[in-house]
Amino acid sequence: MRKYFISAIALHEERFRDTGITCNALITLDKLQEFCPMDDSFETLMKIVFDRILRVARNIADIDGSEMVR
Structure with a gap:
């Protein structure tokens, strides 16, 4: 190791x-x-993951009564 x-x-x-x-x-x-180049399949995966995180963040903001995701 x-x-x-x-x-x-x-x-x-x-x-x-x-x-x-x-x-x-x-x-x-x-x-x-520059330091973290991604191949196409990984970049696609990252976009999917980011979209899911953003949806969760939107739900949390809604629960908090906030129009903005913080």
């Missing part, structure tokens, strides 16, 4: 060289597409 983490850290170091980013958690929104 340790060798997988060491490999992942090496990937991070190479990927983020000269960016000021040190790990995936620190990727800014404007850099997501």
Whole structure:
């Protein structure tokens, strides 16, 4: 297991060289597409998941009596 983490850290170091980013958690929104390219099937899945999350958020806002989803 340790060798997988060491490999992942090496990937991070190479990927983020000269960016000021040190790990995936620190990727800014404007850099997501650059550092997290998606194939078509994954992008479709993400849109479906986002749609479902948004529907749940709409229900929660309705319960809260809010016109805006927050």
